[in-house]
Amino acid sequence: MSEFQIVIQSFLPVYTLLFGAVILLILDWTIGKKPVHKHIMPSISIITLIVAGYMVFIRPKDPSSFPGNPPLFYFGEFYAYFSLLAITAAFVIVLSAWKDMELELSLGVFYALLLIATAGILIIAGAMNFIPLYVGFEVLSISTYAMIGFKKKSRAAAEASIKYFLLGALASGILLFGISLFYGATHSLQLTSAVNVLNVIGTTKPNAYGLFVMALLVVGVGFKIAAVPFHVWVPDVYKGSSLSVTNFLAIGSKAGGFAFVFKIFLLSLITIKSGWAPVWAVLAILTMIVGNLAALPQVSVTRILAYSSIAHVGYILIALVSYAHGATEMATIGALYHLMANIFMKGTAFTVVLIVVYQTGGDTLEHFKGLSKRDPLTTFFMTIALLSLAGIPPFAGFFGKFFLFYSAVLSGDTYLAIIAIMMSAVSVFYYARIIYVMYFQEPSEANTETKTYPRFFILLFALTIGNIALFFGALFLTPQLVEFGSKVAQELAQFII
Amino acid sequence: MGWFLEANFILIGIITILMAFGTLSTKKVMRAAAFLLLTLVGVALTYLFLGFEFLMGIQITVYAGGILILFLFSVLLTGHEEFKMDLEFAKENIVQILISILLFFTLTALMLSIYGNYQLTGNELVLQAQTKGLTQDFSVALFSHFNYVLPILGVLLFSAMLGSVKLVLREEEL
């Protein structure tokens, strides 16, 4: 295969997504005013996503054949996994936005932005240099800013968008400054340069300069993945934006953010892991505690889920710490598995909230009262999602947490596992509260709407099946899972000489 | 030797910092944008001194000419707010002021700590840059090694354009 063919084939998923986006825009321009467009646009997005998913599988077999010295991209297993993650997430969002967004004008633009954001995650996952990494990250961010503010008439969406934008722009500015200092120390923007180049940030332990670089990078990415204490925007933004976009923030954007974090910390800053491991450990503990405790008094289910999503960020951060402390394989498996489980759990939960908002006009616990009487199937799916979030078998959330906590135990950070288990126990309260409200309380007079939405039903059904299948997959296919995890871990580690 | 360039650089640097302070301390937002323009031009001139003329042109064309127009338009479209940086402001924000001063000194000390890393070879490169030719190297690098990143930049600008047009355009109801 020639160099050109390899490049084209490697970028095919991204090209497919962009091609889909352009088709959507052309359609928006031509038939955007006709009523049929609200069905055509999501359908085309789904077709694009399926094709892009297929394209991920037919990428070149040898990822190191990508041209360039050193290559700017590496389309290996890590890339494949995160692309599938992103594409699955986008799939969920298209299905939930099908109803949620149907009254909006210029829908094609929305789906085009969604596809472009997905392409951004793919670029993050494939990048091996800070330049494509940062640009891909900004592709994701900028599309997300626009998606949040998409409902222009809604004050809440406007407010959410300005909050997310200001913090995101600040975070990316700080991140940039960190990268610039990193570049000054290592003389190269290649992600793996710090490993190979004589570096000024510290050979095994960071010196003052290394600490500062690390701090800037932690602050920058901390905003994006919403680790405490950089989480303040999460509840407001999740609440303010329309729920399908919230869904994207919770599952798609999060996957992209974590791909970014892993790229930076597990590749470029791995030499000074003794510096950042304690920092992330503290942040993980804080994130778990604050996320779970702050969720307790909330009455809005969106906010509960927002805080729970913060808490889950804390769980995934354990993987970073345990990776640094030696349990590389289990940490990798845990993080990757949990991000996939996250899509099924959070996707279901936010979709159910969306349905309830459509039925009753609000998302507080009040509106969830007696949901089982009105809409038993939806309630059933919601229950499974919540149980899965709480980490109760036989649902995917259990193994997600199990792998993560187990990796902490393996690496010797038992305190992290203990705190995480305690906090999981706390989290059961607020999940159980929603379940209790749904099953055992009578619906209030005003909320008697029993309308169901078949499109959501298909989505919820698929997500729940996926949720359970993921659990049994982990149960019965453990060797394959471990093999895959070790493959990805090796891929990350192969650059360290 | 070279005091002429150095003196010029110091002068431009001081002016840039003053202008940057102006953006934050001036009363009207419009003036802040005007100060930003001057800051950006100052930064562009430092690029010239660092041997990267091309980026000077780009910085003035894109930043000072393009982005700043966006700023001015949006300031005029979003109304003014008077803001005063005086003694009262300083009293209210004493912690923030101290933080930034501390940040400045820490950062300077840290960045100068890696000076030793550059002491030996850096000067030659700048000299080379001043005698031209590096712009060509730069464009060659841009279109060979970074060939596959440029389209991504196009995607980014495309999505920004889509999003901002959608957000600002006034649409009639269906």
Added chain:
Amino acid sequence: MSSPQEFFGNIADLIRGIPRDIILLLNRLPYVHLDPENDVRGVIVILMTAILAIYGLTNLLLAPWLERKVMARMMGRRGPVYVGKFGLLQLIADIFKLISKEDTMPMTADKFGFNLAIFMMGIATIMSFAPIPWARGVVGANMDIGLLYVFAVFSVFPPAMLLGGWASNSKYSLIGGFRAAAQLVAYEIPMMLSILGVLIFSGSLNLMTIVEEQYSNGWYVYRAFPGLFIAFVIFLFASLAETERTPFDIPEAEGELVMGPRTEFSGWRYAIILMVEYIHMYVNVILVIVLFLGGWDVIPVIHGVNYPEFLWMIKDNRLIQFLAFNVKIYIGVFFVTWVRVSFPRFRIDQFIEWGWKTLLPLSFIALGIVVVYAGLLVA
């Protein structure tokens, strides 16, 4: 006694030598020490630019006169006749009148923005003379990024206009400022795109190189036909729009907006604005000539035609090059005036739409043609 050709060739070298001599002179003084080999670059640039800018400015006294005269003739009038021979000194008289006027500023104006706008525009226009090649080797600053530099300098105009319009605190000024900024931004894009075709052939942003390439391979206006011709037309229209000349003087639009963003400027400020406008127009004409009409090149080379030796001698003579360049500039100024007299003004919405919806796609088409042509040439 040397031939005129050599004589004028040496003049450039002589002029280039002056700053070095100045430095060597300065070095005799205590406390001043410049390294003529290394520090000389910045000084040369400044001095050469200054010399050529002064030359350009004196030239400029002629351009408005020419415009007035031509306009008057076309309208069946006689134009300025009283001051100096044929009214040649009319502009100087006007400037004296403006400078001696009272320096007024609206009471509610924002002083800072008001003055900044003027100074930015004034400095930017004078700086724009730096990289222009007047003849082979006669150039202020021979920079790699010449073309980009000119555009960078001119890109300060829209913010300055808007700032000036806002600072005068008058609704005519503000609306005019908005219009000016929108217009300048809208027409910068087709302008840039139309240049890309030229850059594909020249392979450099250096104006010297661009002209040299045309000198040996033919002017761009007829190469890659019709690609670069379309680009030339687009560039011509866009530069008329950039300089706010009729039929594109939307921001000014006396009927509606008095004088656009300049309404409140009077006295010496108005004199500066007048100068800025003329220089802007003048430099844009120069750009059109340098980019598409061969710059200082006298006789266009046609592919496959062998010229006799004496034609090449004419082409190589720097004096003739210099004169040819000036003649071209005056033809350009005449053309601009002609357009001004002949066409009515556009309406703002038509005008902006025309920029975005006609010129922009057209410049893409032109670029496509050039790319295909260049690709065939390579293959």
Added chain:
Amino acid sequence: MTAIPIEYPLILSSALFSLGVFGVITQKNAVRILIAIELIINAANINFVTFASYNPNADISGWVFALFIIAVAAGEAAIGLAIFINVFRNFGEINVKHLFTLREV
């Protein structure tokens, strides 16, 4: 040697960065905050150019990144100012201090 010592641009960039951070934490008007963020981005850009110009490995990827950052900043500013205008249409102001409506829900 006519080169400028590497300290000067580094001090300039750290000053711009601190001023930017100061602006972000004290200003209330969203446009001013964005202006402060632009200062931070410019500081990073100066760093990139400096470190690339003085790079002993003659690695000019810092220059390339600087160019990319300017483009990214343009995109970010465009979308951000669009968001501000949208917020202004909904709220009548863009003072971030007054955007508290979501807290109570």
